[in-house]
Structures are given as structure tokens and as C-alpha cells.
Amino acid sequence: xxxxxxxxxxxxVPEGENLVLNCSxxxxxxxxxxxxxxxxxxGLTSLLLIQSSQxxxxxxxxxxxxxxxxxxxxxxxxxxxxxxxxxxxxAVRPIxxxxxxxxxxLTFGQxxxxxxxx
Amino acid sequence: DxxxxxxxxxxxxxxxxxxxxxxxxxxxxxxxxxxxxxLGQGPQFIFQYYEKEERGRGNFPDRFSAxxxxxxxxxxxxxxxxxxxxxxYLCASSYDIFNSPLHFGNGTRxxxx
Numbered sequence: 222x223x224x225x226x227x228x229x230x231x232x233x234v235p236e237g238e239n240l241v242l243n244c245s246x247x248x249x250x251x252x253x254x255x256x257x258x259x260x261x262x263x264g265l266t267s268l269l270l271i272q273s274s275q276x277x278x279x280x281x282x283x284x285x286x287x288x289x290x291x292x293x294x295x296x297x298x299x300x301x302x303x304x305x306x307x308x309x310x311x312a313v314r315p316i317x318x319x320x321x322x323x324x325x326x327l328t329f330g331q332x333x334x335x336x337x338x339x
Numbered sequence: 340d341x342x343x344x345x346x347x348x349x350x351x352x353x354x355x356x357x358x359x360x361x362x363x364x365x366x367x368x369x370x371x372x373x374x375x376x377x378l379g380q381g382p383q384f385i386f387q388y389y390e391k392e393e394r395g396r397g398n399f400p401d402r403f404s405a406x407x408x409x410x411x412x413x414x415x416x417x418x419x420x421x422x423x424x425x426x427x428y429l430c431a432s433s434y435d436i437f438n439s440p441l442h443f444g445n446g447t448r449x450x451x452x
Binding site: 225252253255257262263265266267270310312326327330332 | 442
């Protein structure tokens with residue numbers, strides 16, 4: 222059974238700092254890994270999608286890496302801003318799951334709550 | 340282009356009642372998935388539909404059911420509501436069921452009293 226863990230559970234940093242969020246998963250048989258942002262009471266906004274054959278993806282101040290062999294992904298946020306404050310979730314899409322295939326099923330971590338203070 | 344839209348945004352129901360949640364995918368997307376997010380946790384997979392067929396089911400009781408219509412919109416139905424069904428229900432759409440990214444709506448906040 223795929224399990225996804227995110228560390229730390231919460232992080233508070235001053236504005237301008239570079240920071241790293243960590244995600245680990247137990248089963249390396251995945252199609253891809255996706256990072257999301259969630260604002261309080263809202264839905265999920267997709268940030269980056271890394272295919273299993275890729276090592277990293279970049280979008281603006283965000284960079285996500287994927288190491289399937291070690292079952293790890295990191296989300297790097299450069300020059301953090303108060304507007305980056307949110308919960309960040311990583312999710313993996315497994316190749317197969319017990320009891321049948323669920324191609325589109327994402328398995329999520331519990332999230333990292335990020336607070337960037339001015 | 341409109342994103343994934345869900346209705347209603349908020350809902351209050353009593354134990355034992357039935358609820359129907361609705362989702363319209365992004366135009367051109369053929370797959371819709373449903374997730375339940377309890378406060379403080381990551382979303383949990385409920386169902387996935389692709390081309391109007393069920394393609395995946397999570398570990399939820401038979402009280403939960405769903406369907407996808409010819410226009411690719413979808414409904415999630417929950418019967419005999421329990422207090423534990425209180426959660427944010429998220430709908431996600433994607434172009435296909437393999438490597439295309441999922442795009443989520445803002446969810447329906449269901450409170451069961």
C-alpha cells in the first residue's frame with residue numbers, strides 16, 4: 222500500500238528565505254508526482270507535475286525534484302513571500318493499486334502548513 | 340476558460356439524509372475524480388470516472404456512489420449520512436486517466452449534524 226509522508230508538518234519563516242518542503246513515498250511504482258497548494262477552505266491548485274521519467278520541474282520561484290529510487294521529492298521555494306502562506310500537498314499517482322487498477326488515483330500526504338511572515 | 344466547478348459550495352444535512360454533489364469538468368476533460376478531505380488531512384480518493392465508466396474506487400462504503408454523464412459532468416451521492424461524512428468534497432478533472440495532471444475545484448463543504 223502506497224504511503225506518502227510530508228515533513229515538516231508546519232513551517233514558519235521570515236519573508237525572503239529560501240525553503241525546502243519534503244515528501245517521501247513507499248512504493249516507487251508511480252506514473253508521476255504532483256505538488257499542490259491549498260488555501261484555507263479552498264480547493265487544490267496544481268503547482269508542478271513531475272513524470273516518473275523526469276528528475277525535476279521548475280515554475281517561477283518553485284522547483285520540484287523527484288528521486289524515485291529513494292522515494293523522495295522536494296519542493297524548493299525561492300525568496301518566499303507572505304502570499305506563499307498556504308498548505309502544500311504532494312501526491313503520487315501509482316501504476317497500480319491493490320484490488321485493481323486506479324489509474325487516476327492520487328495518494329496524498331498530509332501536507333505542510335507554511336507561514337511566511339513579513 | 341472556466342476551471343472545475345462544483346455545486347453547492349456549502350451544505351448542511353442531518354444524519355440519515357441523502358446528499359448529491361455536482362461537478363463540471365474543464366472543457367475537453369474526459370475524466371472526473373472525487374476526493375474526501377477531512378480537516379487537517381490530505382484528500383482521500385473516492386471514485387474516478389473516465390468516458391462515463393467507473394475506472395477506480397477507493398475504500399469507501401457502498402453508501403457512496405457516483406456517475407458521469409454524456410457531457411462528462413458528474414454527481415457524487417451519499418446515502419444515510421453519518422457525522423463522519425462531514426468533510427470537504429473535492430472534484431478533479433483531467434484530460435485522460437494516465438499522465439495528465441489533475442485540476443481541482445474549490446470543493447463542497449458538507450456538514451452533517
